[in-house]
Amino acid sequence: MxxxxxxxxxxxxxxxxxxxxxxxxxxxxxxxxxxxxxxxxxxxxxxxxxxxxxxxxxxxxxxxxxxxxxxxxxxxxxxxxxxxxxxxxxxxxxxxxxxxxxxxxxxxxxxxxxxxxxxxxxxxxxxxxxxxxxxxxxxxxxxxxxxxxxxxxxxxxxxxxxxxxxxxxxxxxxxxxxxxxxxxxxxxxxxxxxxxxxxxxxxxxxxxxxxxxxxxxxxxxxxxxxxxxxxxxxxxxxxxxxxDSGALVVLDDADLELAADVAAKGAFATAGQSCRGVKRILVQEGVADRFAALLVQEAKKLTFGDPYSPQNDIGCLIDEAAAQAVEDRVDESVESGAKLLYGPPRDGAVLGPRVLDFVPKESPLVREETFGPCAPIVRIKDLAEAVDCVNGGEYGLQTGVFTASIHQAFEAAQKIKSGAVIINDGPQFESPFIPFGGVxxxxxxxxxxxxxxxxxxxxxxxxx
The missing domain is CATH 3.40.605.10 (Aldehyde Dehydrogenase; Chain A, domain 1)
Structure with missing residues (x-):
């Protein structure tokens, strides 16, 4: 009406x-x-x-x-x-x-x-x-x-x-x-x-x-x-x-278990159809193997499929064409050198969690806003490379940074060009009391x- x-x-x-x-x-x-x-x-x-x-x-x-x-x-x-x-x-x-x-x-x-x-x-x-x-x-x-x-x-x-x-x-x-x-x-x-x-x-x-x-x-x-x-x-x-192409930065002094949990929730919630979700995970090389294994574990815990089932964590995408578009972008990234660590078969509009590693920084999967349940890992050498990676993109809504160092936290907060920088949480952080918007x-x-x-x-x- x-x-x-x-x-x-x-x-x-x-x-x-x-x-x-x-x-x-x-x-x-x-x-x-x-x-x-x-x-x-x-x-x-x-x-x-x-x-x-x-x-x-x-x-x-x-x-x-x-x-x-x-x-x-x-x-x-x-x-x-x-x-x-x-x-x-x-x-x-x-x-x-x-x-x-x-x-x-x-x-x-x-x-x-x-x-x-x-x-x-x-x-x-x-x-x-x-x-x-x-x-x-x-x-x-x-x-x-x-x-x-x-x-x-x-x-x-x-x-x-x-x-x-x-x-x-x-x-x-x-x-x-x-x-x-x-x-x-x-x-x-x-x-x-x-x-x-x-x-x-x-x-x-x-x-x-x-x-x-x-x-x-x-x-x-x-x-x-x-x-x-x-x-x-x-x-x-x-x-x-x-x-956004929402970034989560994980440095080598981070709490990896917590970071993997936050990454999974941010990447897969609402079947990845969230503007402030995790769209790319920039992980320091020294801890990338361990983090990737933890992220796969978190992804495998999630149940998905029939949205009417109270047991399922994830339903489906808005239509089959949207699910196919996300799957195509994942396939394109794999062809460019990424490694698919976990990704159940697609069934119509249902697309289960995808975890990828060694994703090229210039891949459309992470440069653009991929509106689906994808957790792509981009390996970086240090915080400086992570900042360059985030700032080099066209988006800047919210960015999460995991580190135990107050000095690195302040450096990230000052140098990252985003509407918000969230320390030791993901870009999906929200509160009705804080300003929300991007650059x-x-x-x-x-x-x-x-x-x-x-x-x-x-x-x-x-x-x-």
Missing amino acids: LLIDGEWIETDEKIAVRNPFNKEIVGYASRATREQTLAAARCAKAYESDLTAYDRCEILNDTAAQIEREEAEFVAQIVAECGASVKEAQKEVRRAVTLLRVCAEEARRISGEAIPTDVTSDRKKNLAVTLRVPIGLVCAITPFNRPLNQVVVKLAPAIAANNSVILKPSEKTPLSAVKFVKCLIANGLPARMVSLVTGDPGEVGETLVTCPDIDMITFTGSRAVGERIARSAGMVRMTFELG KKSGLGREGARFAIEEMTTVKTIVF
């Missing part, structure tokens, strides 16, 4: 949403036209919220409480449309609940400052204050890999900041988004404050990013699409999260509750 001007609308043309594991149809989404998309944006832009900070805090907290009560239903929806395992879907729902509650509290803390003006030779004793006011209409475009949490990441801070929102979820996984928006409205969000449109990215997405009613675009997805949006959108605020081709702006709210507000100065 579409949500336009506070009304849910069914269209004649539908998009069939299929479970990627068994290819069964699990629901339908309405296919919005260009005209409907423009109407949705126009109506959302026209609505001016009079919600107080207390109101917004209450709506977000009550929504979190309902999702918590209905966790099983949300988990089932996530598993059905994106093929995540039950275990992964449960984690996603709990992350969404936590973020809603953090954004609810941040809604109470949006404030400005007083600025003295008698500091120049004019000696004018005016009173200047700043306020953070809503930026206007936020266009949120979300990907398939976390169909609930990625929507919450965009909508919760936008609502906390008192903006109107128009949401376009992935056409592959729109059902969790619809369910979440209904939950918001059931808990007091004015229906006209949020619009939802589903449909073809080329029609609906392109219409939105060029729409004159949009004041801000917040997008998570591929670098190619992000760059196209940046060229098309014009003078609007933008926050982009465009992925270079990984994106623009920052997410994370308070930081996203700042992106979604503008500063107004008042001088008395």
